[in-house]
Amino acid sequence: MTIALRCRCGQVQGRIDPAGIHARATCYCRDCRAYARYLARPGLLDAAGGTDVVAMAPGALHIDAGVDQLACMSLGPRGLLRWYAGCCRTPLASMSRNARMYYASVPVACLDAPAQALDATLGPPGRIVFAPDSATAPVRATRLRLPGVVARIGLHALVARLRGRCVGAPFFDPDGRPSRAPEVPSMQQRAQLERDPDAAR
Template sequence: MKLACRCGQVEGRIDPQRAYVRASCYCRDCRAFARWLGGAELLDTAGGSDIVAMAPDGLHITRGFEKLACMSLGPHGLLRWYASCCRTPLGNIPRDAKLYYLGVPVAAIAEPADAIEASFGPAGRIAVNTASATAAVASPPLRRLAGILRIAAGLFAARLRGRRNKLLFDADGLPLREPLVLGRTQRETLSADP
C-alpha cells in the first residue's frame, strides 16, 4: 500500500502483512501532535487518531527521505515523525530502538478507504486511551485486549529474535533526525481540551 504526504514530496510503501492492529488512540499526546501539525482533520469527532500499529520493517520510504522531520512532546515522549514540507504525520516510534514498534497514521496512507479497511480492518473497531476522549467512545474490552495482545506478541517476538528498529535510527540507536522537543508550557497548551 502507498504512503504519501499531502503534497506528494514524501512517498513510501507499507506492507499490510507487517501490521499488528488498527486502532483509534484517544490520548492527549496524539491529540496534541495533531494540533501542533495544524491538522484538526487528523482527529475523529471524539479527538482520536486512527493508527496502524506495525513492525517498523513494514514501512519503506521510497522518495523524499530528506523531508522527514522529528519532534517529541517531551524529553521522554515518543518520537513523532512528519513530512517537513507539508506537516503530514508519518509515524511514531518509541525512543528505544529495541522496542520494535511503529504507529502509522491512517491519514498518511494514500489508498481508498475501502482498500485500507480491507487490509487493516475498520476504523474505530479498537479504541485505546478512551478516558482521554473528548466525547463518549465505545470500547469493547475484549477487542481492546485482543489488539493490545497482538502488539505485545509482535514486540515480544521481535525481542526474542534480537530485532532492533533500524528504520529511523542510526547504528548507535539514535534518531536519524534530532527531535524538536516541546517545552512544558507549549505541550500543556496543545494538550488542553476546549
C-alpha cells in the first residue's frame, strides 16, 4: 500500500511507500516558516508556525507525473534543497545538497489522503516536535521521544551511506548534482521572509 502524493493543481503526482517512513513530526524552525512564506500558499503552517512533515528515506518517494514541473529553492548557498511544484508552489520535499545524505523531509500538505487515513498510517501530528523554542505560540516539547527519533533517522542515513546509496532521479542526476539549479533569495529577500509572521497561514 502506498500513499498518494499530489500537488495542489494535480500536475505533479506520485506516491510514497510507508515502509520508508521514519517518523512524522512538526517542525517549528524559522527556516521552515521562511520557506512556507516563500511559497506564498495558505495552510502550510499550523497556529504556532509549524510544518507537518514526514521524515523518510528518499528512495520511498516516487514522482510518476509532472517531473518537468519540479522546482527547487534554497534559503542560502549552503542550505537545504527545498523541492516544490512550480505549477502551483506546493512543497514536495527537503533534502541535503549532498546526494549521499540519504534523507528526505516530505510535507504532509502534498499527501493526497484523508486526514484520518494519514493519522492511521503515520500517527497523529504533534507527537514529535522539532525546534519548539522557535514556535510562534507555546507548544508542548517532546523531549523523551525526540532523541530516539533522531537516532533512528541518523542510523538509517548511516547504513544507506555505507551501502553506497544516493538520492537519485528526479532530484539528482547520476553525478550527484541537483537536477534543478536552486533559486537562492537575496539577503534582503530572506530578511523579508523571516520578518512576515502572518504569511502562508
